[in-house]
Amino acid sequence: MENKTVIITGASSGIGKxxxxxxxxxxxxxxxxxSNKDNLKKAYKALDSPLNAAYLAGDISKQETGQKLVALALEKFKSVDVLINNAGVFSPKPFLDVKETDLDFYWNVNLKGTYFTSQAVIPQMIKQQNGSIINIGTVLVEHAIDGFPATAPLTSKGAIHSLTRQLAAEFGKNNIKVNTIAPGIIRSPLQGKIGVEDADSLAGLHLLNRIGEANEIAEAAYYLATSTFVTGETINVAGGHTVGHAI
Incomplete structure (x- = not known):
């Protein structure tokens, strides 16, 4: 991946950072x-303002943001090799309490953001006849949990899982690989935002009896970015969350 160009959305904190x-x-x-310029600038500085990185604030639910990201990548680094659609929002809310504004919020950021940013990078990847798109989904798409009602964000994440397979089919002939990483419970600021004060208390949801760390998602993303023969897959990075239960 040396000198390859990687666009990462939602990169100001947590998994994206x-x-x-x-x-x-x-x-x-x-x-x-x-989307938050101040947080993005702080994250860039926290990484020691590297010369092999740049940042651009913008709402990915707007088509123009993806186009600006591609333009910056080409201007500064001359290629677009990998897109990691990490930006997203997630919070539980009982199904009967969900309003249209809730659906709009999750679908705009999660699905439209992934959709439009992918639309922006694919023309350049077609020119290069090479590229990798890595989407971030969730194990909860295939593994529902009573007591954590989240139909509004989950329907948008489920759509991302489906989008992954279709894009892999549509652009495989152009040597563009499209995959999804479905994390389990990962230590990140998201836990606090959804009211989980002690993320480690959720360790029992995983067969390995611990929650995941953000660097473990980063390692999976790096693997998919470098892989030349994996596409259309959803990779669960979840400590056994989806395959069994401890009793």
């Missing part, structure tokens, strides 16, 4: 994105 750190350390060129 860790993914950016992972690729920057391996001499990839990284374009960091977040």
């Amino acid at each position: 860790e993914i950016a750190k992972h690729f920057i350390a391996r001499k990839s060129n990284v374009i960091m994105n977040s």
Whole structure:
């Protein structure tokens, strides 16, 4: 991945920031994105303002943001090799309490953001006849949990899982690989945002009896970015969350 250009959305904190750190350390060129300019700037500085990285704030639910990210990548680094659609929002809410504004919020950020940013990078990847798109889904798409009602964000994440397979089919002939990483419970600021004060209390949801770390998602993203023969897959990075239960 040295000198390859990687666009990462939602890169100002948590998993996205860790993914950016992972690729920057391996001499990839990284374009960091977040909707919050101040947080994005702080994240860039926290990574020591690397010369092989740049940042651009913008709302990925707007088509123009993806186009600007591609333009910056080409201007600064001359290629677009990998897109990691990490930006997303997630919070539980009982099904009967969900309003249209809730659906719009999750579908705009999660699905439209992934959709439009992928639309922006694929023309350049077709020109290069090479590329990798890595989407971030969730194990909860295939493994529902009573007591954690989240139909609004989950329907948008489920659509991302389906989009992954269709894009893999549509652009495989162009040597563009499209995959999804479905994390389990990962230590990140998201836990606090959804009211989980002690993320480690959820360790029992995983057969390995621990929650995941952000660097483990970064490692999976790096693997998929470098793989030349994996496409259309959903990779669960979840400590056994989806395959069994401890009793």
